[in-house]
Each structure stands twice: as C-alpha cells, then as structure tokens.
Amino acid sequence: MPHEGVRQDRLWVAWPTKGYTLGDTAEDAATARRTWAAVANAAAQFQRVTVVACPQDVDVARHHLSAAVEIRARGIDDAWIRDAGPTFVTDGPRLGAVTWVFNGWGAQEWATWDLDATLGPAVAQWAGAERVDSDLVNEGGGIHVDGEGTVLVTETVQLDPGRNPGLSRADVETELARTLGATHAIWLPRGLTRDSATYGTRGHVDIVATFAEPGVVLLHDQRDDGHPDHAVTAAVRAVLADAVDARGKPLELVDLPAPRTLRDADGWVDHSYVNHVLVNGAVIACAFDDPHDVEAVAVLRDAYPGREVVTVDARPLFERGGGIHCITQQQPAVPPV
Template identity: 60%
Template sequence: MPAESEPHERAWMAWPSASYTLGESASEAEEAWVAWAAVANAISEHEPISVLVDPSGRDQARRRLSSAVEQVDARLDDAWYRDIGPTFVVGADPSNQHRLGAVNWVFNGWGQQEWATWEHDARASGVATEHSGAVRIDSPMVNEGGGIHTDGLGTFLVTETVQLDPDRNPGWTKADVEAELVRTVGARKVIWLPRGLTRDSERFGTRGHVDIIATFTEPGRLLVHDQRDGSHPDVAVTAEVVDLLSRETDADGRPLEVVRLPAPKTLVDDAGWVDYSYVNHFVLNGAVVACSFDDPVDAEARDVIADAYPGRSIVTVDARALFARGGGVHCITQQQPAVPSPTSNPGGTP
C-alpha cells in the first residue's frame, strides 16, 4: 500500500443519501450536501475524482458537484467511502509489470452498530475495484480504510479497539490481524495504538479509527492529535498515544518523530465532547484538503500541516457538518494510487 502522499491516479468518494447522514430536516440535508460537495469539488481542481451516487441522490449530486467530477451509479447505504471502499495497493504481476490491486475488506457497519445499515455498503468496494480495473484481493477480515494508516514502506498504524473488536473479528489475535495485513497490504511492521478518541468510541463512532489520531507525513514522521485542554477526556488518550509513538520505530528501525497537531479549542457540541481533529485531512496531488472548524486554532493547525507537506497547497473546508455525522475529510475520501512505470520513482511527490 503506497503512502497517501504518493501520486494518485484519482480519488473516490460517495454521495450522502441515507437518512442518518442527511438528518431529519431539509436544513440538515442541505448541510450534508454542502459539506460533501465542498470536498469533492476541491479535489477535482487537483486530480480526477469519481463519486458513487445512489439513485435517490442523483438530482442533488448533479446540482452540486462540479462538471469535472465523474458520477458513478451505485446503490449505497451511506457515504463514508474511506471505510466502505477498497484499499488500493500496487504490486508486480508474473511478468514483473506494476499492477493496481484493490483489497476488499468485509464491512459490517463498524462492528454491527445497531443504528447502521450495510446491505449495499458491504458491496460498494466492488464498484471502485471494477471501475479502476484493479486486481481484486478479497480479505476475510472486517476492516475499514479509516482503521489503518501507512508510511508507504510497510509500517502501519492500527488500534486494538477496531481490528480486535469482537463485533468485527471475533476470536482474532494481533498475530492474525498482522498476518492478514502482511498478505493484503504489504505490512512489515504493525504499531498498535490502544484506543481511539473519546467521541469516536461512543454510540455513533467507529470505536477507534486511527485516522483522527495520527498519520504519517513521511517515513519516520507523524502528525499526532494533541488535546491541550485538561478538561477534555482526550487529554489522557492523546498523551498515551504520543508516549507510545515516541518510543517506537518504523519497519526499517527508524525512530519515529512525533509532531503534535493541536486540537481545536472547541470542546463540546450538542451531543457532548467533540472529536474534531485536524489529523483527518486528505493528501492529494499537489495539495492537502484539510479540516477547519471556525476555531481559533484553525490557522495554527493549517501552518503545521503546510510545514508537514512542503510544496503542496492547503485547501481548508468547514468540517463541522462532517464530524457531526461521525467523521471528517479523510473519512469520506479514498485514494487510487498511480501505478508507477518501470523507470518512475514511486515515492516521488507529484
């Protein structure tokens, strides 16, 4: 699995149409459509993008998405394509030519959550797999794209509360998970974080996705969510994660450098403690689509992200509507890596 910062062939998203994403009112639906469209249209200015659209959402998608966005018909339950889409990988075929692969995980509604439906989402990864022409790689493991992060050189971050969730993979051990990550995405070292952020561990969360806690910006270097307000329960969570990662090495034995990415000053919303996180950004060709929250820390976080990805423009979108529904910019996007030619540098910056 290449790093997200390596060149992309295109990006993938899904258009929101489910009631628990659109909400119970016209204004809530409008809020969701505006948020998803802002991300898709921003991406379309930097790389090709395809968006899966359920038949019930065609009219709204046509109205709001740029003409540069390809719309692909697909039945959907929800719109978190990071989690219901495939994880793309690159490998060599028997003739030693680079080929695109697509790992199709089992999706079961983030551990069979009682509020979730996944009849269509469980098959949604096949849409991008077939559309891209990738070699399909089926996995028996229940997993989501938001539950893993990689440096592109075989080091992976996961959380114990996701891959070892008994409602996802009952009876699986760390060794079982690691073996499957070796087989499917080329893992050479798996670093286990103990848990996720507090809000994400509650009823409408994923039970601990890594992509709002920490991400690799380059081999050996990470951005890590840093909750600075002692009244927020994530202070303990992030302190534990920073301590663990600061003592770790990557697959090549390189000590990890932890760069703290501050949490917003906003602590609560109508549902309780927020899990607003600037870590949940999407790196694409020549740019980064980052979260903003109309928060005093927005500018500082933008500067940290810009320093982490030199040479890329930073595009911010208001992510409050996304987080109110259970995720952020990274959660609704998925990258399809470019397949390198025999003479190309697969680690180069586009």
C-alpha cells in the same frame, strides 16, 4: 499500500443519500450535500474525482458538483467510502484493491450495510484493479501506512469482538502483511473519546495519528486537560515515542493541535485536523471556525512542503460521525505496463 502522498490517479467520494448523514430536515440535507460537494470540488481542482451516488441522487449530486467531477450510479447505504470502499495497493504497474469485510463498524445497531458490504468490489471493478479479497473485518479509516512497511492500527478496531472475534494481534498482522505489504504494525491503545461512544467507529486511527512521510507522524494533540482526549493523547504519544518503524528507526512526532472547542450539543467533540486527505499538489484539510485553525494549517504546510492547503468547514461531517479523510479514498497512480 503506498503512502497517501504518492501520485494519485483519482479520489473517490460517496454521496450522502439517507438517514443520519442527510439529517432530519431539508436544511440538514442541504448542509450535508454542500459539505460533501465542497470536499469533492476542492479535490477536483488538483486531480480526477469520482463520486458514487445512488441512482435517485445523481441529479441532486450533479447540481452540487463541479463539471469536472465524474459520477457513478450505484446503490449505497452510507457516505463513508474510506470504510466501505476498497483500500488500493500497487505492485509496479499493477493496481490492486483490498476488499475488506465491512459490517457497519462492528455490527452496530444503528448501522445498515447491505449495499455497502459490496461497494469495495464495485469500486475495484470501476478502477480496473485486481481484487485482493480479505476475510478481515476492517475499514480504511482504521489503518494508516508509511508506504515502507509500517501500519498504524488500534486495539479497539481490528481486535474488536464485533469485528474479528477470536483474532490475535499476530493474526491481524499476518493479514495486513499479506494484503498491504505492512510488515510492522504499531498498535495504539484506542481512538478518541467521542469516536468510542455509541455512534462512533470504536477507535479509528485516522483522527488520531497519520504519517506525513515515512518516519514522521502527525499526532492529535488535545491540550486541554478538561477534555478526556487529553489522557488519550498522552497514552497514544507514549506508545509512539517508544515505537520504531519497519526500518527499525524511531518516529518523529509532530503535534497537530486539537481545536480549542471542546464540546458541542452532543458532548465532547472529536474534531481533528489529523483527518485530512492528500491529493496531487494539495492537502484538503478540516477547518472548524476555531482559533486553532490557523496553527493547524501552518503545521500542515510545514509537514507537506510544496502542497497547497485547502480548508473545508468539516463541522457538518464530524456532527455526522466522520471527517474529510472518512468520506474520501485515494487511488494511487501506477506506471503504464
């Protein structure tokens, strides 16, 4: 699996269709559609974007999306394609798509996944990728790679009894090596607090830490000791500070501030600037109408020199359980045969 910053062929997005992603009112649905479209339209300024939408949603999606965005019609349960879709890998001119087992983030009672369980193979076929099928229950939001053999994972996701009962670290690492070419795993203890609650993923890494480049990790930094993620950040930082990558080199840690906002109507927020996505020549980044937005954009500009930083208000996404990285999946470009 290459680093997210390599040249991409396209970005995949899934369109919100029902349930909590749309919300309870027409106003909620309009907000969701506007936000998903804002991410897709921002990315389409830089590269190809394909949106997967239920057949009954194609017309409303077309209304919100720019003409540059391609739409593919297929039944889906939810709009988090990072998790239900495939993870793309490359081998020279060959494009592969790892199709994990998806079971609704550990068979959670509120989730449905009959259609999403087969989204990975469908996207792989559309992309013209060779399938790399896996028996591991996993999601794209539960991994981050440096492209040189190192993968970040969390104990609460890959070792979750609701996902992979009975599997050991060694079992998971063997499968990640086979599917992603990741020969060295760094196990973080857990994810953020709200993401570990009832309606979370139980600890996805993509709101906690990511590789800006090999050897450099952007880390969610909750600076307010009144927020429970202050302790989470400290524990994750301790692991990363002692870790080395697949080359045996220590990691450089770069802090991305958590927003100053600590709570919303439902409790502690897990708003995170780490949950951005890279596209060709740009970073599509989360904004929260927060005093720390400016600092976060500056950090991202420094971390990704030569890329434009484009922000989208991600509060409607996080209210529904994810962020910009969660609703997207990059497909790397491969050289012609």
